[in-house]
Amino acid sequence: MTRVLSAAEVDEAAALLRAGELVAFPTETVYGLGADARNGRAVAAVFEAKGRPHFNPLICHFPDAEAAFAEVLVDDRALALADRFWPGPLTLVLPRRPDCRVDLLAGAGLDTLAVRVPAHKVALALLRAAAVPVAGPSANRSGQVSPTTAQHVLDGLGGRIAAVLDGGACEVGVESTVLHLASGGAALLRPGGVTAEQIEAVIGPVARPLPVAAAEATRTLRSPGMMLSHYAPSLPVRLGATAVAADEALLAFGPPLPGAGAVWQLSETRDLREAAARLFAGLRWLDAEGQRLGLARIAVMAVPMKGLGEAINDRLGRAAAPR
Numbered sequence: 577m578t579r580v581l582s583a584a585e586v587d588e589a590a591a592l593l594r595a596g597e598l599v600a601f602p603t604e605t606v607y608g609l610g611a612d613a614r615n616g617r618a619v620a621a622v623f624e625a626k627g628r629p630h631f632n633p634l635i636c637h638f639p640d641a642e643a644a645f646a647e648v649l650v651d652d653r654a655l656a657l658a659d660r661f662w663p664g665p666l667t668l669v670l671p672r673r674p675d676c677r678v679d680l681l682a683g684a685g686l687d688t689l690a691v692r693v694p695a696h697k698v699a700l701a702l703l704r705a706a707a708v709p710v711a712g713p714s715a716n717r718s719g720q721v722s723p724t725t726a727q728h729v730l731d732g733l734g735g736r737i738a739a740v741l742d743g744g745a746c747e748v749g750v751e752s753t754v755l756h757l758a759s760g761g762a763a764l765l766r767p768g769g770v771t772a773e774q775i776e777a778v779i780g781p782v783a784r785p786l787p788v789a790a791a792e793a794t795r796t797l798r799s800p801g802m803m804l805s806h807y808a809p810s811l812p813v814r815l816g817a818t819a820v821a822a823d824e825a826l827l828a829f830g831p832p833l834p835g836a837g838a839v840w841q842l843s844e845t846r847d848l849r850e851a852a853a854r855l856f857a858g859l860r861w862l863d864a865e866g867q868r869l870g871l872a873r874i875a876v877m878a879v880p881m882k883g884l885g886e887a888i889n890d891r892l893g894r895a896a897a898p899r
Contacts, residue, residue, distance in 0.1 A: 590705035600715040602743030603694040606722040608712030616679040616853030634711040639703040644691040663695035665752040665769025685856035698743035809863035813896035817875035825866040848884040
């Protein structure tokens with residue numbers, strides 16, 4: 577049953593979100609761990625709080641379809657699905673608009689974004705009050721059971737987040753369906769609260785998801801809940817750089833190595849949260865700038881394998897993998 581929260585409680589939680597804090601909130605599916613999706617450091621804090629080993633894309637939540645579609649490019653299928661299933665447990669993966677406000681880290685560096693409008697009064701009140709896109713994976717430590725009550729959230733994340741809005745037990749109890757519409761076809765990436773048959777009744781045939789092992793083997797990163805790959809720079813990536821050549825761009829962590837043709841600083845002070853927040857923007861900038869300058873590759877200084885460093889190194893390792 578949904579609890580009735582005061583407007584003051586909701587406004588306080590919204591203010592925390594806008595200030596870059598993490599707030600757990602109920603949806604009809606499971607509790608989400610909310611962060612201002614425009615704020616790279618806040619998004620990095622989500623991965624840190626969850627102990628998430630990969631920078632998987634996060635679902636961004638909105639109070640209505642108009643707000644969601646202001647950040648992504650839509651077609652008739654997306655409009656029809658939103659009209660039929662939003663608010664509700666359906667997430668649509670669509671191309672980012674050129675002026676999309678959502679930080680690249682929230683989308684794991686991809687050119688797509690996962691968006692949805694939840695069907696829960698507390699969630700919608702929070703989203704309206706916050707007036708920002710809210711990135712919100714399940715509010716649990718990575719690998720643990722998704723939370724369906726506020727106490728579940730506190731059991732796993734107590735002391736790691738600023739607040740929990742207690743809206744009672746979640747009605748659906750399983751995560752949203754994730755549907756990829758960004759490549760012309762329609763592919764079900766994760767089954768959930770809206771069935772494939774219901775979707776097909778609106779837009780026609782939908783490709784079914786690969787088994788988990790096969791999805792990992794393809795090294796794709798199209799959706800929340802799938803393993804990582806994708807945005808690899810066009811330039812080759814060299815890890816563990818202790819020196820850098822003039823024909824190399826440098827992804828620096830700490831005081832930069834001298835001599836690079838272009839430099840992007842992840843964090844001068846070796847702050848892993850700052851580094852995570854700047855990672856995808858840095859790879860994109862160095863790739864474009866390196867190509868503009870005719871550089872040969874991107875050299876990457878070492879990042880420690882601890883905390884968020886594990887996720888950063890996972891992404892860098894995939895960017896440097898043969899292709």
